[in-house]
Amino acid sequence: MLIGEVARRSGVSARMLRHYDALGLVRPTGRTEGGYREYSGEDIQRIFHIESLRSLGLSLREVGRALDESGFTPSELVADLIRRTRERIAAETELLTRLRRIGAAEPAGWEDVLQIIALLQGLGSESAGRRQRAALSSVGEVSVPVEALVEAALSETDPNVAGALRWALAQSGDGGLALLAQGLGSPAAEVRKRAVQSIAEIPDGAATALLRDALTNADLVVRRYAALALGGRGVADAVPTLVDMIVDGANDADAADALSALAHDPALADQIATRLVHRLGDGAIEPSARRRLTQALADVPGTTTSRALADLSHDEDRAVALTATYILKLRDAR
Template structure:
């Protein structure tokens, strides 16, 4: 079969067939009397083998090895091709995403398109400083479109607090277009992503943002709920009060929560509700009166000492009645009891310290809560056995009456 016929039947151009011949990949079996190349059936099958290997992404050098090297191992080459293909797909996917964001921003000219390209490159940088500069420059060109989707993705992934702050600012400058995308962030599987979404939504004015924050207030993660509660409380939303009270009780960002509760308590109809919520919250947390704690601590200590004495006496009696070998277990029991008593005493002391710290937080949280309910609780705390609690409550009462 002549080269022209082979080219038509195989789909490989005559020029490429000559190139294969020059590389030694395939050689015509013979030539006609006129000197034309003539391909046999085996030659044509080899051509199809070459094309099949090239379709897998092999270079012509690798094709030559595959066909002519007896020690060639296909598995190694296939693994390498898989890796290369995945890398190429990743690059192509990134390019497709970048093009989609440029298209979504609808640039009116090439200057706007190039501005977006530069912004996307900056946001993808490994340098936190460069990412921050890119975020701050996102709206620096008057009239230039802003790729909101890219900003949202960046802010939900950003771990650097300074860069995250710049990204939140950039999103608020771009308008409320990003709220719908941030709402999707509230449904993310990772709690950290949901926290970042709440932080960003909190930067937007009342309206749709408040509705999204209300949704976050019911999140399963405490950190997400706390962020939403602080933002909602600052907007005057009383639904946040239970979560803010919980923050004060647990001692997690309690100062921030107390400030927001104080602001909400400016509405006197809400002040007593907040005071009662704080008292109930601390009661549920196991905070007892100072006197009850003292009795409990003394009882635990006395009980431990009595128990240790009883064990020692019992051991002594057994030692007198038995031989010296029986005395060793009694001594071991006495030591164990003494250790147990010390552990119980230490635990009681820690409980008392934790309770005093909780009462101090309660006093501080009530400082900016007006009304008789808060004043009555502070008056009781002013007589607390813990000196710091008593002094704190006394100072607050004097300041309230000034």
């Protein structure tokens, strides 16, 4: 069979068949009297074998080894092909993500495209300073898509950069809340923590709703950050967790401040005082926890607090009694 007919039947161009011949991959078995290449049935079968192996991503050199080396085993080469394919897919996926983000930013011209690319590269830089500058520059006339900000915020380990990213997310509105909510369910504790911290800085009703839900999160750290944020927003649901934080000595000063802010609402003051007093009466808690609870009463107004402090001024724990007495004097002096 002559080269033209082989090309038609195999789908391999005559030029490529000549290239195979030059490389020694497929040498035609015969020649016609006129000197034209003449392929046998075995030659054509080898051509199909070559094309099959090329479809797996093998180079022509690797194809030649596979077909001609008697001791060749495919396992190592196939493993290498799998690795290369995964790397190629990862690179293509990264490119697709970048293109989608550029499209989402709706650039008006190529200058905008270049600026967005620079910001995205900045967010992914190994330099913390460059990441921070990119975060602070990401909100403006040409802004980074919120998806990129969320991804960066959930993976950032530098506290200064993380703060800049949370600020940028807060400026961008509630567009990233759905993605941050997914972060709350991450299997990685650090990602869950970063997610709730980011949500806490978004001054939005939808963010407050997410923080309320986070009070029942299985992660104790998430619950505590949510409670602190909700306390500052005047949400009474945070009170039980805040009191528990004081008992546990976990960010207890911040928890007491949050309770104090909530206690400015007269309707909540007695509720907070009652819960603090109830925990003070728990004989199972440590003396240090009772002292923290007593200190927390200092900024809670109302008669319930005053009566509790009067009783505590005679407490068996001298430190508790002295703290209560001091607080009462301060309250009387106001």
